[in-house]
Amino acid sequence: MVMLNTKPLKGTVQVSSVIPAYQSLFNGKDHSNDPAWLRDVRVAGLASFANEGFPSIRNERWKYTNLSPLNAGEFVGIEPANDAFKIGAKSAWAQARMVFVNGAYREDLSDIAELKGQVKVVRLHHSLSTMKDDFGQLLDQDLPLVGLNSALMQDGYRVVVADKAKIEGVLEVVFANSGHKNAVFPRNSLKLGKGSELTLVEHFIGQGSYFTNSVGEIDILEGAKLHHYRLQDDDISAINLSHSFVRVGAEALYDNFALSTGAKLARNEISCHIDGEGAHLNLLGAYLVSDAADGKGQTCDTTTFIDHAVANTTSREVYKGVLDGRGYGVFQGKILVREDAQKIEGNQLSRALMLSDKAEINTKPELEIYADDVICSHGATVGDLDEEGLFYLRSRGIPKARARALLVKSFVGEVLDEIENEAIREAFTEHTANWLSANAEG
Amino acid sequence: MLKISNLHAAIESENKPILKGVNLEIGAGEIHAIMGPNGSGKSTLSYVLSGRDGYEVTDGSVDFSGEDLMEMEPEERAAAGLFLAFQYPVEIPGVQTMTFLRTALNEIRKARSEKEIDAVGFLKLVREKCKSLNISDEMMKRAVNVGFSGGEKKRNETLQMAVLEPKLAVLDETDSGLDIDALRVVADGVNALRSPNRSMLVITHYQRLLDYIVPDKVHVMANGRIVKSGGKELALELEEHGYAQYEAA
Structure with a gap:
């Protein structure tokens, strides 16, 4: 199934050393254990990446976010999991956690016993041989970054919640990276059975100048509820490009909150296909950016696409940005309401607070509506x-510094307050407060 | 307590002089009223005293209990015991009134090297103050001034004054936007805060407020200067004859 209507542009192929760099990375890996269908997916993925390379700013979808730091092809390091970078204890709000260090699963740091039973939590790597019909079904392999991930992905989480299973407790998945010019390609897959419920937090941390290219597929069947939180707290020298593809079934809920403070270059892209009546979507988030380690600004790009494919579905988007120093923000939000998809409500709001004259933001809301009985708004x-x-x-x-912090905190607090899980709401609020006292006070 | 001498001030961006030599002295525990027509400089005086950006003091001085007020940041003036009750209290979404007021009190205490108050102690203090002012403490749970009626905003200002216990309170057009019942509640609150150690400067266009907050002295301000001073009977005279004679002068 192809759910994105945007194809890579023709004629924008860049001659750069980056394509051969990743081709040789691919060739250097042993794929002999992959099932045949997976090898085909990998080869097709590599071809899709090789067709365009990293998208340039001439590609409409990447007009505001410049990936040229990747074009030198330096990010090809594959470093093994090591102990140099310390992973702390499980977060207080998590009952279970999986830890991936430099892309590799670390059983010694993981603890998934608490969630066993009606939910299967495993390494994707161990499931691949049985996933032929589930793998890559929700995403668009023609996108070069998705293709690159398919070609080089090794591991990630695979979570399957049984029908009607309401999983208590929070599953935390930590992606910890370290090293110099390291490249990691997490691939995640999440499936919620009918009427089930799960709370999951993806937590990105790290140390060094690494590159994460993460792809996830999330399938929420009829009547299921997923609370999907994300804390991107990568090293200030890192690059994190993530893309989640979500399918939301009838009467189902996808509730997403993304808090981003890390990385020098980050894009969190979410593509949602609502294909059952009565489904609701919450895409919420906050990002706080300032100067990056190299003296330039951090870039944080939030790009969302919501496809209201059927009638009687609703979506709500609220993103708040705080931009200090040379921080640079991008928000692109597209809402598509298809013909015959009546009684749709889609509301979108992007608000940015500029704390510095040197900060910059580009906002691009886009409504494409083919039905007539629709309430859509964007601001x-x-x-x-x-x-x-x-x-x-x-x-x-x-005092002035404290007063500023109070006002900024209240600005972000409005959206943080919408996080349903109380412990996570408090943890994200504290993370925000720490960022503010380190960056924006004074 | 407060001594304003030959104060000249201008709006920075327009380089437009507004205060043109104000002289005023307020003793401890005294209540003074400044009355005057629109545009006479009344509100500018309150902003200059509290340290709002955008005004430039071009001449003169303000002595506040032996300190040079004009050299201080707004928060330092608050810590020194100055309080401005705003004509239009500002709405601050997302900041709970309780948090705001406790932060303010503790910052003032910190600046004075006093012990900070904990959440429980503060709650008790606020409840006492609300009770003595006959104000519901329900507004403490709401965001600062957000969705407050005109009367609630002014009551909130009075409550803040009661909690922060200033030495000098400047009340800028406290009566604006209030009906007679709300005015009475606010005036009762202000009167409850009268003390031998607390001076007040009441700025108003209308005499009405002074029926409730009875001043020791009344000053008429026109064209950036205080042009006449007298007892409380001066307010009644102004009510009857208007400001025209002073504006011409």
Whole structure:
């Protein structure tokens, strides 16, 4: 099934050393244990990447985010999991966790006993031989980054929740990376059976200048609910390009919150196909960016695509950005309402708070509507801190730095407050507060 | 307590002089009222005293209990005991009134090297103050001034004053936007805060407010200066004859 309507542009092929670099990385790997169908998928994926390389800014979908730092082909390192980078204890809000270090599963750091029973939590690597009909069904292999991931992916999580199983507790999946010019290609697969429920947190951390190219497929069957949270706290020198493909069935809920503070170059792309009546989608998030390690600004790109393919479905998007220093934000949100998909409600809001004259944001909302009984809205605001509010707080004795932090916190707090899971809401709020005291105060 | 001498101030961006030599002295525990027509400089005086950006002091001085007020940041003025009750209190979405006020009180205490108050102690303090002012403490749970009625906003200002216990409170057009019942509640609150150690400067266009908050002295401001001073009876005279004679002068 192809669910994206955007194909790579023709005529934008770049001559660069990056394509041969990844081709030789592919050739250097032993694929003899892969089933035949998977080898075909890998070869097709590599071909799709080789067709375009990393998308250039001439590609409409990548107009605002420049991937040229990848074009030198330096990010080809494959470093083994090592102990140089310490992984702390399981987060307080998590009942179970899987840990991948430099792409490799670390059983010694993982603890999934608590969630066993009605849910299968395994390494994707161990499931591949049985996944022929489930693998790559929700995504668009023609996208070069997806193709690259298919060609080089090794492991990730594979979670299957049984019908009607309501999983209590939170599953945390940690992607920890370290090293110099390392490249990792996590591939994740999540399937929620009918009427089931799961809360999952993807947590990116690391140390060094590594490149993560992550792809996930999420299938939420009829009446199921997924609370999918994401904390991208990568090293300030890292690159993280992630793309989740989500299918939402009838009466199902996909509830997503992404908090991003890390990486020098990050894109979190979510493509959602709503194909059952009564389904609802929440795409929420906050990103906080400032100067990167190299003195340039961090780039944080949030790109969403919502395909209301059937009637009586609703979606809501709220993203808040805080941009300090030379921070650079991108929000691209496309909502497609297909013909005959009546009684749709789709609301989208992007708000950015600029704390510095050097910060920059590009916002591109896009509504494409072919049905007539539809309520869709989009709003985008970009503003500075409210001077009146700042003076009001200071006139009550609150010093300037603290007053600024309070106002910024309240700006982000509005969307953080929408996180349903209380422990995660508190953890994300604290993470935000820590970022603010390290970056935006003073 | 407060001594304003020959104060000149201008709007920075327009280089437009607004205050043109204000002289005013307020003793401890005294209540002074400044009345005047629109555009006379009343509100500018309150902004200059509280340290709002955008105004430039071009001459003169303000002595506040022996300190040079004009050299201080707004938060330092608050810590020194100055409080401005805003004509239009600012809405701050996402910040709970309780958090805001406790932060303010503790920052002031910190600046004075006093012990900070914990959440439980603060809650008790706020409840007491609300009770003595006859204000519901329900608004403490809401975001600062968000969705408050005009009366609620002014009551919130009064409550903040009660909690922060300033030495000098400047009330900028506190009566604007209030009906007579709300005005009475706010005025009762202000009167409850009168003390021998607390001075007040009440800025108002109308005499009405001064029926409830009775001043010791009344000053008429026109064209950036105080042009006449007198007792509380001066307010009644202004009510009857208007400001025209002063504006011409």
